[in-house]
Amino acid sequence: ILNVEQSPQSLHVQEGDSTNFTCSFPSSNFYALHWYRWETAKSPEALFVMTLNGDEKKKGRISATLNTKEGYSYLYIKGSQPEDSATYLCAFISWGTGFQKLVFGTGTRLLVSP
Amino acid sequence: ETGVTQTPRHLVMGMTNKKSLKCEQHLGHNAMYWYKQSAKKPLELMFVYSLEERVENNSVPSRFSPECPNSSHLFLHLHTLQPEDSALYLCASSQGTGPFYEQYFGPGTRLTVT
Numbered sequence: 001i002l003n004v005e006q007s008p009q010s011l012h013v014q015e016g017d018s019t020n021f022t023c024s025f026p027s028s029n030f031y032a033l034h035w036y037r038w039e040t041a042k043s044p045e046a047l048f049v050m051t052l053n054g055d056e057k058k059k060g061r062i063s064a065t066l067n068t069k070e071g072y073s074y075l076y077i078k079g080s081q082p083e084d085s086a087t088y089l090c091a092f093i094s095w096g097t098g099f100q101k102l103v104f105g106t107g108t109r110l111l112v113s114p
Numbered sequence: 115e116t117g118v119t120q121t122p123r124h125l126v127m128g129m130t131n132k133k134s135l136k137c138e139q140h141l142g143h144n145a146m147y148w149y150k151q152s153a154k155k156p157l158e159l160m161f162v163y164s165l166e167e168r169v170e171n172n173s174v175p176s177r178f179s180p181e182c183p184n185s186s187h188l189f190l191h192l193h194t195l196q197p198e199d200s201a202l203y204l205c206a207s208s209q210g211t212g213p214f215y216e217q218y219f220g221p222g223t224r225l226t227v228t
Contacts, residue, residue: 032213043116046216089157099169099211100145104157
């Protein structure tokens, strides 16, 4: 059974703080890792799709790194804003499934106070 | 707006009822998915359709019956559900079923089984 762990479960920061969270996944049979952002009462929204060891992706103030050999990915938010408050989900795809069978973590819930 | 709509947004049904959840995507995608999120648990894949063919049934009980009449529409038919089936049901679509395609999610249907 594949296990995807995210930490911390929740995080409360002040506006302007930078923060980061971790996604851990099985290091064998890696195929791809997805990051999604899920605001309350809205739909999950894709942030990044990461595929290669050492990948770094950036979208505005949010960036992510990937280490497939040790099985982790970090998501960074620089200068957090209240609109960054959301649950951040990572999802792992293992080699050999033949299609997009995403295995999700339980997410990190971020609250940014003004 | 993600281009994926779901109806109804909320549904309360008794254990002997039959109801259907509907999903529609306006993105021209070829793959569609049903996910379940129970309280305190990660998003869990239920079904995958690629070009209207079911490619995955992730050990889902037969009281859940999916239908994909065309690449834009996906249904989840529900009958004789149990209270433990109460959850948020999310629909998603992607351009293809390869691991590098990000998924676009609908807002979900909150289902309560009484």
